[in-house]
Amino acid sequence: MTARISVRREISLRTREGLYGYGFILPWIIGFCLFTALPLVQTFLYSLNNVSVTATSISLNFVEWANYTRALFTDPNFIALLIGYAIETLVSVPIVLIFAMIVAIFLNQKFRLKGLFRVIFFLPIVITSGPVIRELSEQGAASAPGVADNPAIAEFLAQLSPSLRSPIEYVLTSFILILWFSGVQILIYLASLQKIDRSIYDAAAIDGASGWETFWKIVLPSLSTVTVVNAIYTIITLSHFSENRVIRYIYAQTYDVQGGIGYASAMSFIYFGVMIVLLAVIGFALLRWARKSSV
């Protein structure tokens, strides 16, 4: 008898806990439905229609996949922008990751004026906004100093094939911009570096490991998981950045007579798809490496 009561109480306690849990996250669930799920479905519907918006109403004209085929096969700009975006992301992510890791390792050392350098290195977190970046790159302040306008380099670039030239040119002209996207990643690396137990370094030093070996055998493997996190973060910030050319094109098309909301929605979904593919490719590659190195 008592056993049965306690079982029932146990169950009711668990239900109670569950209900309270849902209570705490209820605002989020409502918000997810209203502000994420519903608009996402609506945007998908728009992408299958010709949408015309008047002052009072929205009229839909079902066109199946016409918006998608137009974006993929007819529009001369969209595919070029999309390929550019994919290449730029694939080039930027390793640069950001390597750079952030190096800076974090530096900042993890003991040296004088560390506070000052930390303040400088995290500055980009604060000021990286679309309009500021646009003004700066318009003035040419975003390229690697003295490199992009160097005649020898221009000569060298001119001899490369276009498929190779555009990524290199991109790196040269927006090198500082790429580095400016590393602020949060440095923070994350630094935090996980500080979680490494100091005694492991001492043990390695006693065993005669050099700094170089310590990096490859201890530091890098312990940063592997967080590298995946950083890679995802980098891809998403780069893809959502309001100065991203694909986003600007989609935005311009939304209000264009030729384009319209339906067409812009279709492009948004194609762009989203490409982003997912990039996330999957980079994510899986890094995850495999992380598994291998952490075992």
Place this chain on the structure above:
Amino acid sequence: MTHQVFDTRQAEAAAARARREQGRTHLLNHPIATGIRGFLFGNRAHRGLVFTLTLYALLIAIGFVYLQPLLFMFVTSIKSPADLLNPMVQWVPTELFMGNYERAFRVLDYPNTLLASIMISVVPSIIQTGIASLVGYGLARYRFRGKRLIFLLLLATFIIPPQNTIIPQMLTYRDLNLLGNPLALILPALLGQGFRSAIFILIFYQTFISLPKVLEESARLDGATDLRIFLTIAVPAAIPAYIVSLIFSTVWYWNETFLTVIFLEGGVTTLPMQLSSFTQAYENLYPPGTVSITERLNEAVKMSGTFLNILPLLVMYFVLQRWFVESVEMTGITGE
């Protein structure tokens, strides 16, 4: 006694002999050489000079890369029109010219847009932080079905690009007559869907899950309600997470232009919004046909505008820099 003295002498002589021998065979092991080597390349106790110098050189180089655009912005913004045209003047202007700032100040309508920016970034941030802590606490402290699904959807809200959801939202706001109203940003924040809300929810999840449960359990035995436990025990314990979230949220809302332009256009004008239409605003205020050539829009004025735009953030950053720099360590965000 003498015996002992003799002994030490003998030992000293032997040691000196050994040193001499060693010095002959391994010049590099001489104490002075070891000292110099240790000084340059480091030994077990401390880093060497070469390493330290390399470290500083790299740090300064990277720091310069980061500061160069800011420096460029500032130097250009105080150049007079004559300095701008003079190819000899690169980094050091001949005079401190404040005219650009005067004009940028007026073009940006600085007091009004600054106030709007502060409101548009601080109010949603406070709401977003509060809701994120509530959701993060719910996820960290309660067991319920579908938690994995919630995490998956949380990640989805972070990944889905804003332009995939923004058009229907905008049309709904238009029907509700909320376009241009700050509520258009506040409502999503109130329901946990603010700008990058997922990150803040995860920060709070990490924070609460790493706090000990004991205090909350004893409060529950004393008959406190769940909301009371959250407000009186969990919230005070998570103050650093609140501060960090508030700071980052404010900065990100401040810098966000994609959402604000679409939702607030025509109603509220923030600083970054005004900066994106700087050229147009300038020409409205100083029509190109009517002003002299030195008063035309030039890059010095643009850079003044840009600098005025980031100035409040810079001030905030230097006041609160400790919280930025140590934020991740304080909240332990880097978890799984």
